Amino acid sequence: MTSRVLIVDDHADFRRLARALLEPEGxxxxxxxxxGRDALAMVAALRPDAVLLDVQLPDLDGFAVCRAIRAAWPAVRVVLCSVRPTAAYGPRYAECGAHAFAAKDELTGPAVALMLGPGGPAST
Structure with a gap:
């Protein structure tokens, strides 16, 4: 089954990179x-299966966006991503309801596709 994904990041270069990594994975x-506000509107309109979501956004942080997505659309899987490690965010990561976390410098197409896909690993 193909995952339908929304990419959310304030850097166009990262969005292009994420697209280039994910599309070959199906x-x-x-x-x-x-x-963040645009992401919420797009989730409402497009109903993706999953969202690859940057933690640092110019209007809302990714944790707030994740909480809003999970509250309104609980079936949508959210994978947070950042240049910082998960530990840098303390309990905020665990409390927001994200499905998984991906460090931007460790992104690979297969790994992110697995996290975004149905049955992918839950966050730890």
Missing amino acids: VEILGEAGR
């Missing part, structure tokens, strides 16, 4: 957003 990219 992931369908429904759209891209650069701000």
